[in-house]
Each structure stands twice: as C-alpha cells, then as structure tokens.
Amino acid sequence: MERNEFERRFFLARRQVIERDFAHLNDMQKKSVLATEGPLLLLAGAGSGKTTVLIDRIANLIRYGRGSDSPEVPEEMGEAELALLEAEAGRTGPVPEEVRELCALDPVEPWRVIAITFTNKAADELKARLERKLGPGAGDVWAMTFHSACVRILRKSVEVLGISPNFTIYDAADSVAVMKRVLRELNLDEKQFPPKSVLGAISRAKDKLQSPADFAAAAEKGWDPRQKYIARAYTEYARRLLAADALDFDDLIYYTVLLLRDYPEERAYWQRRFHYVLVDEYQDTSHAQYLLAAMLAGERENICVVGDDDQSIYRFRGATIENILSFENRFKNARVIKLEQNYRSTGHILSAANAVIRHNAERRGKNLWTSAGDGEKLKLVVSDGDDAEAEFVASSIVNAVAGGMRWSDFAVLYRMNVQSNRLEYAFKRLAIPYKVVGGTRFFDRAEIKDMTSYLAVVNNPADDLRLLRIINTPARGIGDTTVERLRALAAAQRRPILDIAADAGSFPELKNAAGKLAKFLALIMELRTLSETMPLEDFYDALLEKTGYLEALGDSDEALARRDNIMELKSNIVSYAASAETPSLAGFLDEIALYSDLDSVDTQGESVILMTIHAAKGLEFPWVFLVGMEENLFPSSRSTDSEEDLEEERRLCYVALTRAKRRLTLTAARRRLLFGHTTANAVSRFVEEIPDGDIDKPADLRMGSEGFTREPDPEWLEYRRREKTPFPEAPRRGLVGGSETPRRGFGGVSQGVRRPPAEGPKTASQSPKTLPTLSAGDVIRHKAFGEGTVVAVTSMPGDALLTVNFNGTQKRLMLKAAAPFITKK
C-alpha cells in the first residue's frame, strides 16, 4: 500500500474509533468535539448541550490530542495497527485502552488547557463535570473566569509592570468609594459627574487599552470638555489604586493584556504554557477580553470560542457581539459550527423563543428545534396588581407541590431585583421555602465589609481605602480631624496612611492623637504577626477578640443579626481553608473579591429560586414563572428609545424563555407600584411577539379572564417519573380543587373600577370563604406540607398567624392566605 493511501485510511479509521467515545453526541456536537486544531467558532443555542461539548472537547484533547483532527500518522504505525483500527472502527461501545493509545497523537497535558468562562458558576460546573469525566487529573485544567485567570497570571508575572504581586482586588463598591474621594478632591460635582458613570467611562477606556495619559490626550483633542475632567479623575483614580497596590476588576484584564502585549518574554511564557484556549459565553466578552484570549492562543491559534449571539445580555458593561460577528475575519481559517438542537425545552417554548428573537435584526440567525414534542403551550396570566401577581405565583406553586412537584422545580424570574419584594412577601405568607439570588450581597453588608477590611489591611497595609474604613471602627477615639490630617499628610508625601500613622510623632499636627494612633498601629502589627503564624480560622477569632468588634456591637436585635453574619463569614473562611490547596489570607481575599453569592446558588436545595433573568443565564427549571411582562418594565423604559437597547432586552427575553424545560407561565399586572408610583402598563410587546399558537392568553388582555392553576396534570406526573424523582404521594383533592380562586385579586376581579365582571372564577373572591376556626392542638392537613399540629394561633387584625408543627419542622402561616390549602382533621 502507498504510504499516502495508508495514512488516509489510518486517519479515517482513527477518527471513527475516537468517535465511538462520543457516540452520545449528535453530529454537530461530535464535529465540535473532534475539531481540535485551529480556530473554531461554536454557535451554540440555548440548551444545545454546549457544556457537554466543552467537556468532551477537553476530554478528547487530553485523551487523543490531535488524533481526531490531524491527518498526521506516527512513523511507527504499520499495516497491523491499521487493521486493528479498521476492525475497531466498526464496533461500538467504549474503546479499549490499548486501542486508545494507537489513536492518540500527542495527548494534551491537562494544564495546557485553559477554559475561560464568564461566571464562577459556569467555571465551577465545568470543573466538577471535568472531574467526573476525567478523574482528579482534570483539576489541572485551568477552568476559571477571565478575572480569576488574570489574577493567577498577574500574581506570577505582574512585577514587570511595577505592580506588587501581592496586590489587593477592589470590587465595584470599593471603586465607587475611591472615585467619590477623587471627585471630591478634584472639586467635581457628583451630580455632574456621577461616580458610576465616570467609572464607566474609565472602564471603557481600559477596554480600549487607554492609559490615563492616552485618555487625557484624546480628551484634549476632543470637543467634549467633560472628558478632560474625566481624564483627571482617571489619572487620580489610577494613581490611588497603584499607591494602594490595588487593582479593580477592569485592571485585572487591562494589565494582563498589557503584560502579554508589551513583554515578549511573558507572552512567550504564557503562550508556551497553554496550547489550547477555550472561551465560553463568547458573546459576553469585551474587546480586551477578546485580545487576551487571542494573545494566549498565540500563533497556534488553537482557540475555540463558544457563544450565542442571541444570548448576549451584557452589552451595557462592555460586551460586544462584534467579537462573535467578526471571528472569521480575525481568524481566517476559522471553522464555524452551529448547534441548534435543543435538549432542554419542549416545542412550544422553543417556538415562542424563536419567534421573539426573530424580531432582532443584529444577529447571525439560528433556529432552535427539538425532538421532544410540542409539550404545553405557554400561558399568560394577567393580574390586577403586583400583589395579586405574586400571590398567583405563590399559590400556583403550592398547588403544584401538593400535586407532587418539588419546590426546587420552580424559578421565578424578573427584570429587576426590586421585583423580588412582592414575591417574597407572598412566599412568606404561604410559608414557601425560597431563595433570592443576588440583590444585596452578603459581602456588601457593613459588618462584613468591616471584617474584610481588617483582613485586607492586615494583608496589605498600603490599602488606604480599607484602612480608612476601620481606623475608627469600632470607635477608638481617632476622629474625623485626625483622619483628615492623616490623609492630607499621606497625599502630600505619597505614602500610605498607615505609614504616616506609624510616624505620628514627627508631625506636630498629630501630636494629640499620637497615643491612639500608636495603639491602633500596634493592633495592626500584632494582627499581622498573628496572621502569619495562625491558621486562618483561628486568626479570624483572634481578630474579633483583639479588635473588640463584637463587644462594640452591643446586643440589640440588629447587632445579633450582625453577629450572625460575622459568624457566617467565619464559616466562609472555614470552608475556604478546607477546600483551597494552600489556604492563605491573600487567597481568601481573592476569593471573596471575585466570587459573589450568586455562585453559591444551589438549584438542588429544596427551595423555589427567585432571581433576575441575568442571574438565570445558564440555568434551567422544569417550570418557570416570568413575572412583570409589562411595557416599561420589560422591556425597561430606559431601553425603548434605542433599537440596540431594545434588541438587548429582547435577547434577555429570549434567555428567560429558554430557561424553561416543560412549563412556562408569563405574568403581568395591570397596576404596579414602581419607584413610588402606581403605574399601569400594557402587556409587554414581547408577549405580542409570541405566536398565538404557542401561548394561551386572555382574549381581551385589558379585561383579563384567566383562571387559576389547576392541579398538575397527568403529563406532569409522567414527566416527574421520567426524571426519577420520588413522589410524595399522588395528588389528592384538597380544598382548592378545580379552578377555585383562593384569594381576591385574580381573575379580573376589579377593584372599584368600572370593569365588567370577569367570566373567570369568582366564587371565593365574591363571597369570602369563612375561615376555619383553629386553635392550638388542632390537627390539620396542608396541601403542600402534609399533616401538622397547630402549635399556636396569634390573632391579628382581620387575620391570624398560625404556628404549625409539620413533622418536626415549625412553619408560620397566615391563616387567610393558607386557608385554601388547609383542611381541619
């Protein structure tokens, strides 16, 4: 046989054998996994098995190297090996180890693979699934966010830029705090120069790799005088951060790009290190992030980016679809593969999502399809007010749980965090276990910021921002005047504040405070020493003790909550110390800077999840409620006058719709209390964009006539069974049977407005049901919680608070709200 012919056949057979390992994938997915070499753009629709592809791709690299994609055949391979491969090619099932070895062509060491994701959540999932697939060796793959990857690179290499490798990371709140001080110092009015928008301008500048000097030069040439002031703010902001050895989020990317661009040895080092670069959520990357990925890939150009232009929802913070749209221009021989088969949702859901997104002009075009069947139509439910909307959602969930679903099967998605309030209120009344993701963050709480500021100062005494926060917390007699003098001296001498404090004796204006400053300094120094000798969690205890923070809190109710939070931080430290390879104070600080509590969402836990649509990206739920489908809310009023903004909102809607696996309920309220005013908005245009064939909605939207959710239907039970989730018991007829309405407010019951009575259910709302009379000791049966004993009844105006013991766990229920779900035994 000619060597040419031999090699052709060998390559073919090898590829077929390798394919056996990925037989569970569809053709497009397989192609994506096997195309290991060169630039690859993967357009992966929602629910198209993108993560699976990413995992298998990495598995393929590690197992077979270039084997599936390169025609190269090792010299030593001969006819015997070919015969073996060709025989194996015809078979199915897992490939025997010795055959695998024949197929491998420079298998890739795990640490040569970097998979960059956008969120920690995604990175963690990637890591976990890689580990499951490949075993512990997978731990060496760099699966992390852009920001974490940059921290790791910078910790090793940043010194050439003249920045300390022990730099501190400033989060968004820190940045704002610094900027406020900068603006005050520059005498810039915060109204004319809102800190956040100045920071936004700086952020955009860094994305374009503009230094303060570059920015100032551009501002000089430009026509907008404001830019010159912003340039000054940028200069001073950057100066302060550098003086404090601090980098903000953007700096992490910015400096890494500078490092790779301007330092050939560093570039060479990192390019030699990584042979394969993968970027997830590519549609959400910024220009600088694209540069970073491209530079890491280097001339090898083994760069695989995965994204969905229809799911780009972070344009407002610098993400640019341009990256996706122009990938093939930048990488000339790029391959492009579309993944359009959806494994998540049923037909009507996908059809609705496709229909909505089709209204966007700026996109590559893609159509999701499924073989799962049509499933259920979506449903639109219009309530009178936001309170009724929330109650509808809450009672639907209780009903469904009574019918065998689990709390964790549900997600309630909304546009803005403030919308969670109403929902929470309704959920509390019905004692529904729920979790709100996002909103006020744990690490943003004052007492937590205090504690982390101590940790930050101990770790980096030059961190003036954090130092100022704690220098007099708890009060130790270092007042505003002293602090002001310290700051003035520090600014004048370009020295850290703590340095000045240490030198207090030599400044006459600090004479009065010298004693107190010395004490404070001694405290910090002592803590520093302790931090070097003690395990992290013990050090934290020592910190609490030496600072006297807890005592200073007092013992009010609020203080108790704060204590709880402080102990919660401790458990954070403990679990960090347990999981990190080499736990350190610096490592812990990195972690809390880059991780939000968004990352700890467990969709496993037995709770309903409430979150913004943004936070839901990448997640899926059997039943999704998408609330607040009203004009001015979604799409947000700020986005309706620009076509680009509107398209981003529509993509957001697309993301929301594609979160649902089986059932999707949209809700809108005729009146809503928003920003202090009652507003009445039309139903969202996005709802109108859903074909009638895919959604059930009231014939006359303004009138409303929808009923109340029934018990889950047999289809659901079947689905649950398929998912192998145990059923508590078969649904039974409770008090809320059929289409009974548990509370007023649904079904278009008007509130004193001249509106024709709705044709919907009206029984309960028109003649209020007599509330069951209950007293302590009564045994009741709750639709969702089962049997329980009433422990206490506290009467309240027009209602009563029940404390009920359900099988050992106590729940508090409002009688009126819970009545429809309760039967007295």
Place this chain on the structure above:
DNA sequence: ATCATAACGCTTTTT
C-alpha cells in the same frame, strides 16, 4: 461622638 431625622437619589442587569 452618636443618634435621629431629613433629604436625596436611585431605581437594569454584574465579574
């Protein structure tokens, strides 16, 4: 220095 109240402003989404 600490507390209370008033005023304010902020209402998109977050690594």
Place this chain on the structure above:
DNA sequence: GCGTTATGAT
C-alpha cells in the same frame, strides 16, 4: 418605595 447618605441636634 426603598435604602443610603447628608445634616443637625444632643
């Protein structure tokens, strides 16, 4: 409507 911050009083 909310929470945060600025201001003033004790």
